[in-house]
Amino acid sequence: MISRTHVHCTVNGDEVDFLADDATSLLDALRDELGLTGAKEGCATGDCGACSILVDGAVNCACLMFAAEAEGHEITTVEGIADGDHLHPLQQVFLEEAALQCGICTPGVLVSAKALLDHNPNPTEAEIRYALAGNLCRCTGYDKIIHAVQEAAVQLNGASK
């Protein structure tokens, strides 16, 4: 028998309620129940980071969480990073600097990079590389991603002065 749990949480600022099969991952609930397909399933083992989301501001793999665990928490996906029609500086710079190729890893990279800059507005290159170590990209070779995060940090710091 499949057991289900009622989940009430905040997703990208909106309060949501859904019924989750107890065996379902938060990633599947986000994609299939809530229609938020930004987070991707790459490996489903927590290695690739394509499903990265924020839980109360901390980066997590949505594939390694049961949906029921979201109860009461604030979830942020890549869909919640922009401010209405205004892209987050990270998103804008990733476009301008072409810091992606196939794009599968990009939502997770953006979420991880946002978590980094939220906690550390002036990261070194090494800090960026460690912070993104859980986000695998098989296209870019990472350099464009790293440079884009550095540029976004500059823009965010300029905007806050």
Place this chain on the structure above:
Amino acid sequence: MRYAAPTTVDEARDLLTGNPGSRVFAGATDLIPQIRAGRPEPSVLVDLKRIDQLVSITESDGRWTVGAATPTSALTGNDAFTAAFPGLSEASGLIGSDQIQNRSSWGGNLCNASPAADSVPALVANDARAVIATGDGTRTVPVEEIVTGPGQTSLADGEFVVEFEVDAPPAATADAYLRMIPRTEMDIAVAGAAVRLTMDGDTCTAASVVLGAVAPTVIRVPEAEAALVGSTLDDDTLAAVAAAASAACDPIDDKRGTVEYRRQVAGVLAKRAATIAAERAGGAS
């Protein structure tokens, strides 16, 4: 498979004793991939993270108490803890990416019972104890008595680790942990070494040397400890530490490291970790 999120240790104990085949979890970073890989589904998934005691870090009267489900990112982010146990903090911080760090815990790292668990050698080197919830109370045992082999623990059905106790180190005492992986991040130890030393000036007066990933469980190396005590960590002593560590290994042979390689590297790591621990403890090296 049913999900349950108890808020007290008693509630968790009742769930486990009342439901054969149930299983506790903290970060689920091992559990979920294991279920996807075809391991039997638990009857009840008992999420321990809603129990405040299991997600807390406290220090009182020279004793640190860390909830078994506390995310390791909370340990590495705790400056007082990291100052007291730099090696244990760095070992805890090596478990996976930032994504994993926000979920991984000492309880999970220990009870998943991988020989390569990074936090376990450093816990053992610091004489950490695990407080275990039993069917009708608790028992407290040294961490080194929990894991009995790969994937095997000494916990009885229905038992789970509630918290860890680690005494604040004595004066002039410090630890260090080093591991070898084929890349710089996001990998599982091929060999690991935790060393804790107490120094009196340039002389070592107490030593713990514990290896990970080179035997079915983490292992202490008493011969290396004996070589360190009374020494000034001169070259001959460090060579003896490395030789003792290499000799103590009983490693597997796989694509990530041959038996010979793991033995060699374990010795090198033990020697280097001893040097770092001595420096941190305020002694010469």
